[in-house]
Amino acid sequence: MKKRIVTQMTVISFIVGLMIAVQYNTVQNPTTRDTRDIWAIRQELSEEKENHSKLLSEIATYNEFIEQYKDDDTQSQAALLNKTVDDLKREIGLLPVNGPGLVLDISPAMELVQFGYEIEPIAPDLLIRLVNEIYRYNGLYIEIAGQRLTHRSAIRDINGATTVNGVAIDETDINIKIITETFEKAEKLYGYLYASTFRDDFYLDNLNLRINGAQKNIKIAEVDGPLSTDYLVENNEGD
Template sequence: MIAIQYNTVQKPTERDTRDIWEVRQELSEEKKRQSELLSEILTLSEDVKEYESSNSKNQGQVLQNTLEELKREAGLSPVSGPGLTLNIRPSMELIEFGYQVEPITPELLIRLVNEIFRFNGLYMEINGQRIVHTTAIRDINGDTTVNSIPINDTEVEIKVITESFEMAEKLYSYLYASGFQDDFYIDNLDLVINKAQDKITITKFDGELVNSYLVEENKGD
Protein backbone atom coordinates (compact mmCIF):
# COMPACT_ATOMS: atom_id res chain seq x y z
CA MET A 1 0.00 0.00 0.00
CA ILE A 2 2.81 2.41 0.80
CA ALA A 3 4.44 1.76 -2.56
CA ILE A 4 1.16 2.33 -4.41
CA GLN A 5 0.46 5.59 -2.58
CA TYR A 6 3.99 6.83 -3.15
CA ASN A 7 3.79 6.00 -6.85
CA THR A 8 0.46 7.81 -7.16
CA VAL A 9 1.82 10.96 -5.56
CA GLN A 10 5.09 10.98 -7.41
CA LYS A 11 3.70 10.03 -10.83
CA PRO A 12 0.21 11.47 -11.34
CA THR A 13 -1.65 10.16 -14.38
CA GLU A 14 -2.19 13.70 -15.66
CA ARG A 15 0.10 16.55 -14.72
CA ASP A 16 -1.38 19.95 -13.98
CA THR A 17 0.64 22.39 -16.09
CA ARG A 18 -1.15 25.56 -15.00
CA ASP A 19 0.90 28.24 -13.31
CA ILE A 20 -0.06 29.81 -9.99
CA TRP A 21 -1.84 32.77 -11.60
CA GLU A 22 -4.05 30.52 -13.74
CA VAL A 23 -4.99 28.52 -10.66
CA ARG A 24 -5.72 31.72 -8.72
CA GLN A 25 -7.87 33.02 -11.57
CA GLU A 26 -9.89 29.80 -11.70
CA LEU A 27 -10.29 29.86 -7.93
CA SER A 28 -11.49 33.46 -8.15
CA GLU A 29 -14.08 32.48 -10.76
CA GLU A 30 -15.34 29.62 -8.59
CA LYS A 31 -15.61 31.89 -5.55
CA LYS A 32 -17.52 34.41 -7.62
CA ARG A 33 -19.98 31.74 -8.77
CA GLN A 34 -20.37 30.59 -5.18
CA SER A 35 -21.08 34.16 -4.09
CA GLU A 36 -23.69 34.55 -6.83
CA LEU A 37 -25.41 31.32 -5.78
CA LEU A 38 -25.43 32.35 -2.12
CA SER A 39 -26.86 35.74 -3.08
CA GLU A 40 -29.60 34.05 -5.10
CA ILE A 41 -30.41 31.70 -2.21
CA LEU A 42 -30.65 34.69 0.14
CA THR A 43 -33.01 36.48 -2.25
CA LEU A 44 -35.25 33.44 -2.57
CA SER A 45 -35.24 32.96 1.21
CA GLU A 46 -36.36 36.56 1.66
CA ASP A 47 -39.19 35.96 -0.83
CA VAL A 48 -40.32 32.92 1.15
CA LYS A 49 -40.20 34.86 4.43
CA GLU A 50 -42.18 37.72 2.92
CA TYR A 51 -44.80 35.30 1.62
CA GLU A 52 -45.08 33.45 4.94
CA SER A 53 -45.32 36.65 7.00
CA SER A 54 -47.93 38.33 4.78
CA ASN A 55 -51.63 37.77 5.20
CA SER A 56 -53.75 36.02 2.60
CA LYS A 57 -54.75 39.36 1.05
CA ASN A 58 -51.15 40.36 0.35
CA GLN A 59 -49.87 36.92 -0.66
CA GLY A 60 -51.27 37.32 -4.14
CA GLN A 61 -49.34 40.56 -4.65
CA VAL A 62 -46.13 38.96 -3.33
CA LEU A 63 -46.52 36.10 -5.80
CA GLN A 64 -47.25 38.54 -8.62
CA ASN A 65 -44.12 40.55 -7.82
CA THR A 66 -42.06 37.35 -7.79
CA LEU A 67 -43.56 36.29 -11.10
CA GLU A 68 -42.74 39.64 -12.71
CA GLU A 69 -39.15 39.41 -11.48
CA LEU A 70 -38.79 35.90 -12.87
CA LYS A 71 -40.20 37.04 -16.22
CA ARG A 72 -37.63 39.86 -16.38
CA GLU A 73 -34.81 37.46 -15.58
CA ALA A 74 -36.01 34.97 -18.19
CA GLY A 75 -36.34 37.72 -20.81
CA LEU A 76 -40.12 37.49 -21.15
CA SER A 77 -40.73 41.16 -20.35
CA PRO A 78 -38.93 44.43 -21.22
CA VAL A 79 -36.55 45.80 -18.64
CA SER A 80 -35.08 49.25 -17.96
CA GLY A 81 -32.19 50.32 -15.79
CA PRO A 82 -28.69 51.82 -15.69
CA GLY A 83 -26.20 50.49 -18.20
CA LEU A 84 -24.31 51.32 -21.36
CA THR A 85 -24.32 50.72 -25.10
CA LEU A 86 -21.61 49.45 -27.40
CA ASN A 87 -21.40 49.95 -31.16
CA ILE A 88 -19.51 47.79 -33.62
CA ARG A 89 -18.82 49.38 -36.99
CA PRO A 90 -16.27 49.24 -39.82
CA SER A 91 -12.98 50.97 -39.23
CA MET A 92 -13.23 53.90 -41.65
CA GLU A 93 -9.49 54.57 -41.88
CA LEU A 94 -8.83 50.96 -42.86
CA ILE A 95 -11.58 51.08 -45.47
CA GLU A 96 -9.95 54.17 -47.01
CA PHE A 97 -6.74 52.17 -47.41
CA GLY A 98 -8.62 49.43 -49.23
CA TYR A 99 -8.92 46.85 -46.47
CA GLN A 100 -11.89 44.53 -46.82
CA VAL A 101 -14.30 44.54 -43.90
CA GLU A 102 -15.70 41.13 -43.03
CA PRO A 103 -18.82 40.61 -40.89
CA ILE A 104 -18.20 40.17 -37.19
CA THR A 105 -17.45 36.55 -36.40
CA PRO A 106 -19.59 34.57 -33.95
CA GLU A 107 -16.46 33.69 -31.97
CA LEU A 108 -15.52 37.32 -31.34
CA LEU A 109 -19.09 38.28 -30.46
CA ILE A 110 -19.41 35.34 -28.06
CA ARG A 111 -16.18 36.33 -26.31
CA LEU A 112 -17.49 39.87 -25.79
CA VAL A 113 -20.90 38.69 -24.55
CA ASN A 114 -19.38 36.22 -22.10
CA GLU A 115 -17.00 38.84 -20.75
CA ILE A 116 -19.82 41.32 -20.18
CA PHE A 117 -21.89 38.74 -18.31
CA ARG A 118 -18.81 37.70 -16.34
CA PHE A 119 -18.46 41.32 -15.22
CA ASN A 120 -22.01 41.33 -13.80
CA GLY A 121 -23.96 42.44 -16.84
CA LEU A 122 -27.56 41.55 -15.98
CA TYR A 123 -29.43 41.92 -19.26
CA MET A 124 -28.25 42.29 -22.84
CA GLU A 125 -29.64 42.97 -26.29
CA ILE A 126 -27.86 42.73 -29.66
CA ASN A 127 -29.52 44.58 -32.54
CA GLY A 128 -32.93 44.14 -30.93
CA GLN A 129 -32.38 40.48 -30.01
CA ARG A 130 -32.69 39.82 -26.28
CA ILE A 131 -30.00 37.50 -24.93
CA VAL A 132 -31.52 34.69 -22.83
CA HIS A 133 -30.31 31.33 -21.55
CA THR A 134 -31.31 29.62 -24.82
CA THR A 135 -29.66 32.20 -27.11
CA ALA A 136 -27.30 30.82 -29.74
CA ILE A 137 -24.75 33.02 -31.50
CA ARG A 138 -23.50 31.14 -34.54
CA ASP A 139 -22.77 31.14 -38.24
CA ILE A 140 -25.67 30.19 -40.50
CA ASN A 141 -24.90 30.15 -44.22
CA GLY A 142 -22.09 32.66 -43.73
CA ASP A 143 -24.15 35.07 -41.61
CA THR A 144 -23.56 35.73 -37.93
CA THR A 145 -26.90 35.15 -36.23
CA VAL A 146 -28.36 35.83 -32.79
CA ASN A 147 -31.39 33.73 -31.88
CA SER A 148 -31.19 32.46 -35.50
CA ILE A 149 -31.74 36.04 -36.75
CA PRO A 150 -28.95 37.50 -38.96
CA ILE A 151 -27.55 40.70 -37.48
CA ASN A 152 -26.38 43.66 -39.53
CA ASP A 153 -22.96 42.91 -41.00
CA THR A 154 -21.46 46.35 -40.50
CA GLU A 155 -23.47 48.13 -37.78
CA VAL A 156 -24.13 46.30 -34.51
CA GLU A 157 -25.56 47.86 -31.34
CA ILE A 158 -25.29 46.12 -28.00
CA LYS A 159 -27.28 47.30 -24.98
CA VAL A 160 -26.28 46.22 -21.48
CA ILE A 161 -28.14 46.76 -18.21
CA THR A 162 -26.27 46.46 -14.92
CA GLU A 163 -27.28 46.34 -11.28
CA SER A 164 -26.48 49.99 -10.65
CA PHE A 165 -25.08 53.10 -12.34
CA GLU A 166 -21.83 52.60 -10.43
CA MET A 167 -21.61 49.06 -11.84
CA ALA A 168 -22.20 50.43 -15.33
CA GLU A 169 -19.31 52.87 -14.87
CA LYS A 170 -17.06 50.03 -13.71
CA LEU A 171 -18.05 47.93 -16.74
CA TYR A 172 -17.25 50.88 -19.01
CA SER A 173 -13.81 51.31 -17.42
CA TYR A 174 -13.11 47.59 -17.57
CA LEU A 175 -14.02 47.22 -21.25
CA TYR A 176 -12.17 50.40 -22.18
CA ALA A 177 -9.00 49.13 -20.50
CA SER A 178 -9.29 45.61 -21.89
CA GLY A 179 -7.86 44.39 -25.17
CA PHE A 180 -11.21 43.97 -26.88
CA GLN A 181 -10.89 47.11 -28.98
CA ASP A 182 -7.59 45.78 -30.36
CA ASP A 183 -9.20 42.42 -31.10
CA PHE A 184 -11.93 44.12 -33.13
CA TYR A 185 -9.42 46.37 -34.88
CA ILE A 186 -7.58 43.28 -36.13
CA ASP A 187 -10.81 42.34 -37.92
CA ASN A 188 -11.03 45.90 -39.35
CA LEU A 189 -13.84 46.80 -36.95
CA ASP A 190 -14.19 49.56 -34.36
CA LEU A 191 -15.65 48.72 -30.95
CA VAL A 192 -17.13 51.94 -29.56
CA ILE A 193 -17.74 51.79 -25.81
CA ASN A 194 -20.15 54.53 -24.80
CA LYS A 195 -20.26 55.98 -21.31
CA ALA A 196 -22.67 54.75 -18.66
CA GLN A 197 -26.27 55.97 -18.76
CA ASP A 198 -28.92 56.26 -16.05
CA LYS A 199 -31.59 54.46 -18.05
CA ILE A 200 -31.46 51.96 -20.89
CA THR A 201 -34.42 49.92 -22.10
CA ILE A 202 -34.09 46.38 -23.44
CA THR A 203 -36.89 44.61 -25.28
CA LYS A 204 -38.35 41.25 -24.31
CA PHE A 205 -37.35 38.01 -25.99
CA ASP A 206 -39.30 37.60 -29.23
CA GLY A 207 -39.52 33.85 -29.43
CA GLU A 208 -40.45 30.69 -27.60
CA LEU A 209 -38.42 29.55 -24.61
CA VAL A 210 -38.00 25.79 -24.53
CA ASN A 211 -36.50 23.94 -21.58
CA SER A 212 -35.66 20.41 -22.61
CA TYR A 213 -35.10 19.43 -18.98
CA LEU A 214 -38.80 19.96 -18.27
CA VAL A 215 -39.90 17.73 -21.14
CA GLU A 216 -40.26 14.09 -20.21
CA GLU A 217 -41.57 11.38 -22.47
CA ASN A 218 -44.13 9.09 -20.87
CA LYS A 219 -43.63 5.64 -22.37
CA GLY A 220 -46.15 3.98 -20.10
CA ASP A 221 -45.68 0.79 -18.12
Protein backbone atom coordinates (compact mmCIF):
# COMPACT_ATOMS: atom_id res chain seq x y z
CA MET A 1 0.00 0.00 0.00
CA LYS A 2 2.81 2.35 0.99
CA LYS A 3 4.68 1.50 -2.23
CA ARG A 4 1.57 2.33 -4.28
CA ILE A 5 1.25 5.73 -2.60
CA VAL A 6 4.92 6.49 -3.24
CA THR A 7 4.47 5.53 -6.91
CA GLN A 8 1.45 7.78 -7.29
CA MET A 9 3.26 10.68 -5.63
CA THR A 10 6.21 10.17 -7.95
CA VAL A 11 4.01 10.22 -11.04
CA ILE A 12 2.14 13.32 -9.85
CA SER A 13 5.40 15.10 -9.02
CA PHE A 14 6.77 14.25 -12.45
CA ILE A 15 3.67 15.61 -14.20
CA VAL A 16 3.69 18.81 -12.13
CA GLY A 17 7.40 19.31 -12.75
CA LEU A 18 6.95 18.73 -16.48
CA MET A 19 4.12 21.30 -16.63
CA ILE A 20 6.21 23.88 -14.76
CA ALA A 21 9.15 23.27 -17.08
CA VAL A 22 6.97 23.64 -20.19
CA GLN A 23 5.38 26.81 -18.85
CA TYR A 24 8.77 28.28 -17.96
CA ASN A 25 10.15 27.45 -21.39
CA THR A 26 7.12 29.02 -23.05
CA VAL A 27 7.56 32.24 -21.09
CA GLN A 28 11.29 32.39 -21.70
CA ASN A 29 11.11 31.36 -25.39
CA PRO A 30 7.76 32.30 -26.95
CA THR A 31 7.09 30.60 -30.29
CA THR A 32 6.08 33.88 -31.91
CA ARG A 33 7.20 37.33 -30.99
CA ASP A 34 5.15 40.42 -31.79
CA THR A 35 7.66 43.05 -32.84
CA ARG A 36 5.12 45.72 -33.73
CA ASP A 37 5.13 48.98 -31.83
CA ILE A 38 2.17 50.17 -29.79
CA TRP A 39 0.86 52.41 -32.59
CA ALA A 40 0.70 49.54 -35.08
CA ILE A 41 -1.24 47.47 -32.57
CA ARG A 42 -3.59 50.37 -31.84
CA GLN A 43 -4.16 50.83 -35.57
CA GLU A 44 -5.06 47.16 -36.00
CA LEU A 45 -7.36 47.31 -32.98
CA SER A 46 -9.06 50.40 -34.43
CA GLU A 47 -9.65 48.62 -37.74
CA GLU A 48 -11.09 45.57 -36.00
CA LYS A 49 -13.43 47.79 -33.94
CA GLU A 50 -14.55 49.52 -37.13
CA ASN A 51 -15.30 46.15 -38.77
CA HIS A 52 -17.21 45.12 -35.66
CA SER A 53 -19.22 48.33 -35.80
CA LYS A 54 -20.09 47.71 -39.46
CA LEU A 55 -21.32 44.21 -38.66
CA LEU A 56 -23.49 45.53 -35.83
CA SER A 57 -24.96 48.15 -38.17
CA GLU A 58 -25.81 45.49 -40.76
CA ILE A 59 -27.44 43.31 -38.10
CA ALA A 60 -29.52 46.27 -36.89
CA THR A 61 -30.61 47.03 -40.46
CA TYR A 62 -31.79 43.48 -41.09
CA ASN A 63 -33.54 43.33 -37.71
CA GLU A 64 -35.36 46.53 -38.60
CA PHE A 65 -36.39 45.02 -41.93
CA ILE A 66 -37.76 41.92 -40.17
CA GLU A 67 -39.78 44.02 -37.74
CA GLN A 68 -41.21 46.12 -40.57
CA TYR A 69 -42.17 42.99 -42.46
CA LYS A 70 -43.96 41.59 -39.40
CA ASP A 71 -45.92 44.77 -38.69
CA ASP A 72 -46.93 45.83 -42.21
CA ASP A 73 -49.92 44.61 -44.16
CA THR A 74 -49.69 42.48 -47.31
CA GLN A 75 -49.44 45.43 -49.70
CA SER A 76 -46.74 47.11 -47.65
CA GLN A 77 -44.88 43.82 -47.35
CA ALA A 78 -44.84 43.47 -51.15
CA ALA A 79 -43.48 47.02 -51.55
CA LEU A 80 -40.85 46.37 -48.88
CA LEU A 81 -39.75 43.15 -50.57
CA ASN A 82 -39.55 44.89 -53.95
CA LYS A 83 -37.37 47.60 -52.42
CA THR A 84 -35.14 44.94 -50.88
CA VAL A 85 -34.83 43.17 -54.23
CA ASP A 86 -33.85 46.45 -55.91
CA ASP A 87 -31.26 47.13 -53.20
CA LEU A 88 -29.74 43.69 -53.75
CA LYS A 89 -29.70 44.24 -57.52
CA ARG A 90 -27.79 47.48 -56.97
CA GLU A 91 -25.29 45.71 -54.73
CA ILE A 92 -24.55 42.98 -57.30
CA GLY A 93 -24.46 45.43 -60.22
CA LEU A 94 -27.75 44.79 -62.04
CA LEU A 95 -28.98 48.35 -61.45
CA PRO A 96 -27.16 51.69 -61.63
CA VAL A 97 -26.26 53.43 -58.37
CA ASN A 98 -25.76 57.04 -57.43
CA GLY A 99 -24.61 58.80 -54.30
CA PRO A 100 -21.78 60.78 -52.74
CA GLY A 101 -18.23 59.95 -53.67
CA LEU A 102 -15.27 61.10 -55.71
CA VAL A 103 -13.57 60.64 -59.08
CA LEU A 104 -9.93 59.79 -59.71
CA ASP A 105 -8.36 60.82 -63.02
CA ILE A 106 -5.37 58.92 -64.41
CA SER A 107 -3.37 60.43 -67.27
CA PRO A 108 0.17 60.36 -68.71
CA ALA A 109 2.73 62.57 -67.02
CA MET A 110 3.13 65.08 -69.88
CA GLU A 111 6.55 66.32 -68.74
CA LEU A 112 7.80 62.75 -69.07
CA VAL A 113 6.15 62.36 -72.47
CA GLN A 114 8.06 65.39 -73.71
CA PHE A 115 11.33 63.76 -72.70
CA GLY A 116 10.45 60.63 -74.65
CA TYR A 117 9.42 58.32 -71.83
CA GLU A 118 7.17 55.45 -72.89
CA ILE A 119 3.75 55.62 -71.26
CA GLU A 120 2.01 52.34 -70.54
CA PRO A 121 -1.54 51.82 -69.20
CA ILE A 122 -1.88 51.27 -65.49
CA ALA A 123 -0.33 48.04 -64.20
CA PRO A 124 -2.72 45.45 -62.70
CA ASP A 125 -0.86 45.13 -59.39
CA LEU A 126 -1.00 48.89 -58.78
CA LEU A 127 -4.68 48.99 -59.75
CA ILE A 128 -5.49 46.08 -57.43
CA ARG A 129 -3.70 47.76 -54.53
CA LEU A 130 -5.59 51.01 -55.16
CA VAL A 131 -8.95 49.21 -55.32
CA ASN A 132 -8.25 47.31 -52.10
CA GLU A 133 -7.45 50.54 -50.27
CA ILE A 134 -10.61 52.19 -51.63
CA TYR A 135 -12.74 49.33 -50.31
CA ARG A 136 -10.84 49.41 -47.04
CA TYR A 137 -11.63 53.10 -46.56
CA ASN A 138 -15.41 53.11 -47.05
CA GLY A 139 -15.71 52.68 -50.81
CA LEU A 140 -19.00 50.91 -51.66
CA TYR A 141 -19.12 50.94 -55.46
CA ILE A 142 -16.31 51.39 -57.97
CA GLU A 143 -16.24 51.88 -61.73
CA ILE A 144 -12.95 51.73 -63.65
CA ALA A 145 -12.92 53.08 -67.22
CA GLY A 146 -16.62 52.29 -67.56
CA GLN A 147 -16.32 48.82 -66.01
CA ARG A 148 -18.28 48.38 -62.80
CA LEU A 149 -16.67 46.20 -60.16
CA THR A 150 -18.78 43.46 -58.58
CA HIS A 151 -18.09 40.50 -56.31
CA ARG A 152 -17.15 38.51 -59.43
CA SER A 153 -14.90 41.14 -61.00
CA ALA A 154 -11.27 40.33 -61.70
CA ILE A 155 -8.33 42.60 -62.46
CA ARG A 156 -5.74 40.60 -64.36
CA ASP A 157 -2.83 40.76 -66.74
CA ILE A 158 -3.90 38.96 -69.91
CA ASN A 159 -1.30 38.77 -72.67
CA GLY A 160 0.47 41.81 -71.27
CA ALA A 161 -2.67 43.94 -71.02
CA THR A 162 -4.44 45.03 -67.83
CA THR A 163 -8.05 43.83 -67.90
CA VAL A 164 -11.11 44.57 -65.76
CA ASN A 165 -14.02 42.14 -66.12
CA GLY A 166 -12.12 40.67 -69.06
CA VAL A 167 -12.05 44.03 -70.89
CA ALA A 168 -8.61 45.43 -71.70
CA ILE A 169 -7.76 48.83 -70.23
CA ASP A 170 -5.53 49.97 -73.09
CA GLU A 171 -5.95 53.72 -72.63
CA THR A 172 -3.62 55.81 -70.49
CA ASP A 173 -6.38 58.38 -69.83
CA ILE A 174 -9.05 56.80 -67.62
CA ASN A 175 -11.13 57.72 -64.60
CA ILE A 176 -12.22 55.78 -61.55
CA LYS A 177 -15.60 56.58 -60.01
CA ILE A 178 -16.18 55.80 -56.34
CA ILE A 179 -19.43 55.94 -54.36
CA THR A 180 -19.45 55.96 -50.56
CA GLU A 181 -22.23 55.63 -48.00
CA THR A 182 -22.20 59.30 -46.97
CA PHE A 183 -20.62 62.56 -48.08
CA GLU A 184 -18.58 62.64 -44.87
CA LYS A 185 -17.07 59.25 -45.72
CA ALA A 186 -16.31 60.51 -49.22
CA GLU A 187 -14.37 63.41 -47.67
CA LYS A 188 -12.47 61.00 -45.41
CA LEU A 189 -11.59 58.80 -48.39
CA TYR A 190 -10.38 61.86 -50.29
CA GLY A 191 -8.20 62.86 -47.34
CA TYR A 192 -6.70 59.40 -47.05
CA LEU A 193 -5.93 59.04 -50.76
CA TYR A 194 -4.51 62.56 -50.96
CA ALA A 195 -2.16 61.88 -48.05
CA SER A 196 -1.15 58.42 -49.29
CA THR A 197 1.79 57.50 -51.52
CA PHE A 198 -0.40 56.53 -54.47
CA ARG A 199 0.38 59.68 -56.47
CA ASP A 200 4.08 58.93 -56.15
CA ASP A 201 3.48 55.29 -57.05
CA PHE A 202 1.64 56.30 -60.21
CA TYR A 203 4.33 58.81 -61.12
CA LEU A 204 6.94 56.05 -60.94
CA ASP A 205 4.91 54.39 -63.72
CA ASN A 206 4.93 57.67 -65.70
CA LEU A 207 1.31 58.40 -64.84
CA ASN A 208 -0.42 61.24 -63.02
CA LEU A 209 -3.11 60.45 -60.46
CA ARG A 210 -5.43 63.37 -59.79
CA ILE A 211 -7.65 62.97 -56.74
CA ASN A 212 -10.68 65.20 -57.13
CA GLY A 213 -12.61 66.47 -54.14
CA ALA A 214 -15.68 64.77 -52.70
CA GLN A 215 -18.93 65.24 -54.63
CA LYS A 216 -22.50 64.91 -53.42
CA ASN A 217 -23.79 62.92 -56.37
CA ILE A 218 -21.95 60.49 -58.64
CA LYS A 219 -23.59 57.93 -60.90
CA ILE A 220 -22.19 54.50 -61.69
CA ALA A 221 -23.82 52.44 -64.42
CA GLU A 222 -24.95 48.85 -64.13
CA VAL A 223 -22.73 45.96 -65.19
CA ASP A 224 -22.04 45.90 -68.91
CA GLY A 225 -23.28 42.47 -69.93
CA PRO A 226 -24.94 39.58 -68.07
CA LEU A 227 -23.68 38.31 -64.75
CA SER A 228 -22.50 34.74 -64.64
CA THR A 229 -24.89 32.34 -62.87
CA ASP A 230 -22.96 29.10 -63.39
CA TYR A 231 -23.48 27.93 -59.81
CA LEU A 232 -27.12 28.99 -59.38
CA VAL A 233 -29.97 26.52 -59.72
CA GLU A 234 -33.55 27.58 -60.34
CA ASN A 235 -36.00 26.43 -57.68
CA ASN A 236 -39.36 25.60 -59.20
CA GLU A 237 -41.01 24.46 -55.97
CA GLY A 238 -44.35 26.07 -55.40
CA ASP A 239 -45.17 26.60 -59.11
